[in-house]
Amino acid sequence: MDLRQEEMLEHFTSMEQGSWTTVYEDWRERGGNGGIFCAFAPIAMRTRILTSPTWDVSMSDFRPGFSQHRENGEIVTSYFRSSIDDDIEPLVLCREYHGTVPSTRELTEHFRLYHNLYWDELSSQFMQPLDDGTSSAAVKVTGAKIEVRTKLLRQFQAAQGLDLVLYLDSVCMGEKSDELPEALDLTTETARISLYPGDRAGTGKFTRLLGTRVVPPPPIEKSGIWPFEEEDSHFPDFIIATDSDGDEIRHSCNPDSLSNYFGANPEAPHYLTPVYFRREVLHKYYENPELYNVSDGYLSCASLWGLRLDNSAQDYIVVFLGDLGRDLPRQERDYWRSFNITEDGPPSETLIRRAFLGQPAEPTSEDLLVRSNYVTFRRTWEEAVGWELFRKPEEADAGLLQRLRLPLNNSQAEFESSIRIMTQLFVDALNEREIQKRLPDRVDNEKGIAKLKRWMEQKGYPHAERDTQFLRNLQEIRSKATAHRKSSDYEKTLTKVFGDLRGPAAVKTFFTSALSMLTGLSEWASEVEPR
Numbered sequence: 001m002d003l004r005q006e007e008m009l010e011h012f013t014s015m016e017q018g019s020w021t022t023v024y025e026d027w028r029e030r031g032g033n034g035g036i037f038c039a040f041a042p043i044a045m046r047t048r049i050l051t052s053p054t055w056d057v058s059m060s061d062f063r064p065g066f067s068q069h070r071e072n073g074e075i076v077t078s079y080f081r082s083s084i085d086d087d088i089e090p091l092v093l094c095r096e097y098h099g100t101v102p103s104t105r106e107l108t109e110h111f112r113l114y115h116n117l118y119w120d121e122l123s124s125q126f127m128q129p130l131d132d133g134t135s136s137a138a139v140k141v142t143g144a145k146i147e148v149r150t151k152l153l154r155q156f157q158a159a160q161g162l163d164l165v166l167y168l169d170s171v172c173m174g175e176k177s178d179e180l181p182e183a184l185d186l187t188t189e190t191a192r193i194s195l196y197p198g199d200r201a202g203t204g205k206f207t208r209l210l211g212t213r214v215v216p217p218p219p220i221e222k223s224g225i226w227p228f229e230e231e232d233s234h235f236p237d238f239i240i241a242t243d244s245d246g247d248e249i250r251h252s253c254n255p256d257s258l259s260n261y262f263g264a265n266p267e268a269p270h271y272l273t274p275v276y277f278r279r280e281v282l283h284k285y286y287e288n289p290e291l292y293n294v295s296d297g298y299l300s301c302a303s304l305w306g307l308r309l310d311n312s313a314q315d316y317i318v319v320f321l322g323d324l325g326r327d328l329p330r331q332e333r334d335y336w337r338s339f340n341i342t343e344d345g346p347p348s349e350t351l352i353r354r355a356f357l358g359q360p361a362e363p364t365s366e367d368l369l370v371r372s373n374y375v376t377f378r379r380t381w382e383e384a385v386g387w388e389l390f391r392k393p394e395e396a397d398a399g400l401l402q403r404l405r406l407p408l409n410n411s412q413a414e415f416e417s418s419i420r421i422m423t424q425l426f427v428d429a430l431n432e433r434e435i436q437k438r439l440p441d442r443v444d445n446e447k448g449i450a451k452l453k454r455w456m457e458q459k460g461y462p463h464a465e466r467d468t469q470f471l472r473n474l475q476e477i478r479s480k481a482t483a484h485r486k487s488s489d490y491e492k493t494l495t496k497v498f499g500d501l502r503g504p505a506a507v508k509t510f511f512t513s514a515l516s517m518l519t520g521l522s523e524w525a526s527e528v529e530p531r
Helices: 006-012 043-049 109-114 150-160 279-286 321-327 330-337 349-356 366-385 412-428 432-437 448-459 464-481 488-498 503-527
Strands: 020-029 032-042 065-071 074-080 092-095 104-107 118-120 125-129 135-142 145-149 162-173 184-188 191-199 205-215 237-242 248-252 274-277 292-295 298-301 305-308 317-320
Touching (some): 006 191, 006 205, 043 162, 043 205, 109 150, 150 162, 237 321, 279 292, 279 317, 305 321, 366 503, 412 464, 412 503, 432 448, 464 488, 488 503
Antiparallel strands (some): 020 032, 065 074, 274 317, 292 298, 298 305
16 A cells, blocks of 8 residues: 555646646545545635645535624624635535435536536536537546546636645555655645654554645636637648649638738738639538538538538539638638649639629529428428428428538448438428328328329329429439348349439439429419318
8 A cells, every 4th residue: 555645646746737637536445535626716815825735625615604793792694605715716516415315516607607618418528619619528527526628727717817726635544564654744835735644543554645736827818718719820721723733832721811802912812712622521511410501602500600612513612712711710621621622623603603793693503402492392382382292301300401412422321311311301201191181082002102193193283204203213212222232123223213324423313303393393383272
C-alpha cells in the first residue's frame, strides 16, 4: 500500500493540466476513502484560503437559509444565499436527502448557462452546441466522479476573474507491518498540502493527504464568448484554377484577402471566384435532415449558418471562394476542402442569372425541380380536390423529401437510396383509402397503383398509363435493388426499365418521369370533381 500517496499527490498537483479536470469525486474503498471538490473564489481571498490545507468549505455548504443574532437585546434574522462566504461560488452542488431519496450532484446553473450546456441522457454528459451545428462533450459524469473540459473551466474563470480552488482529502489505509512515511507540509504561493501519518489504534497504519490548491484565472481575453471569442484565423487554400502546365492554383478563402468590386486587394482573386467540389460533399447534409437542409441554391444548418451554392449542375457543386471563408464555420472548411476539384465546366445558367445578372431563375437539376414541384403539387391538389393524393409523411419520415436527390456518385448505396426515397414518396405515400372511396367497387387484393390507375381511367385522366407505369417501374426496381442477394433477375430488370443506362443517369429518368407526373396531375386537378 502506498502510504506516501505519491500518485495521488502528483494527480492533485497537475489536475488542471490535461484536457479534462476532475471537479468532484467521492470514493470509499477497502484501501481508503476520500474526495475531490472545487469552488471559485476572489483573488483577494487567496491568502486566507491558503493559510491551511484544511478545506474552508464543505461539499454541502451551499444551501440558502437564515441566520440569527442578537443586536441591542433584539433577535435579528437575516437571509443568506449560502452558509459560507457569498463570494465563494461552487461548481458542483451536493444535494443530500438523508436517505429518503438518493443524493444528487448538480452542476451549477451559472456554469451551464455561461456555456449554454444541455444534458444528454444517452451519454450521461453535458454537451455544448458548437457553431457548426455539432455538439461536443463538456462535462462527463461517471458514477461519483465529475470531469469538466479544462478549457471551459478556464474560460469561466477568465470571465469572472476568479481563482479556481481545488480541494483534496485522501485517506489511505495500511497494515500494521507497513512503514509510516514522514509527515509532509508543502507550501507554495498557490498550494498548501500536508500528509499526516497515523496509527489506527493498533489495527493498522494510515495516512491522510489533505490539500488546497489555487489556480489563478487566465486574462479576461480568454473568456471564450463575445466580445472575447477566439479569432477565426483558419482559412485554408482551395483550388481555384490551373496554370498553363496544368498545375493547380490555390488561394486562401479569407474574404478579407480577396478582391471585390470596391477596389480591395486588386492583385488577388475575386471574392466571386467559382470553386468546384465533388457532389459527394453534400452527402452528410442530405443524411441528417433534422439538422441540415439542402435546398435550391442554399445549404443551411438549423438557424446557425447558411451557404449559397450552385447545385444545379449534375456533376459538381460550385461555391464562391469568398463565401467559403465568410459563411462556413471554421470546422466545416477542411471538410469542404477534401472534396475540392479543379474546374470541371462552367457554372450553371441558374447561378449566372442569379448571381451576376440579378435575374430570377428556376433550378435546372431534376431532383431540385421534383422536390419543389412535389411540395407545390400536394398543396394545390388538396386545395382543388379536397383530399391528399400523397399522404403527409409520418414523423419518422419527415425528412424524406429533403433527402431526395440524384445519386451523388456511382455507388450502389447512392443508387438504392435515391430509388428507396422516391418510392416512399410516390408509391408508399399513395392515399389508398381516399382513392378507394371514389371507386365504384372493391377488388380483392388490388394494390395501390392498380387502384390509382382504375380511378384515373374512370375520371378520364389522359396520362394514366404513363404515370402508373412509372410507379410500377419504380416499385419493381426498389424491390430488386434492396434484396440482400441480387440475382440475375436484377440486371434483367434494370435493362428492361433503363436500357443501357445505370447509376445517376438511370435514376435521372425516374426524376424526369416524376416531373411529368406532377405536372400532368397539377394541370388535371381542376377537372377532378371535388369531394
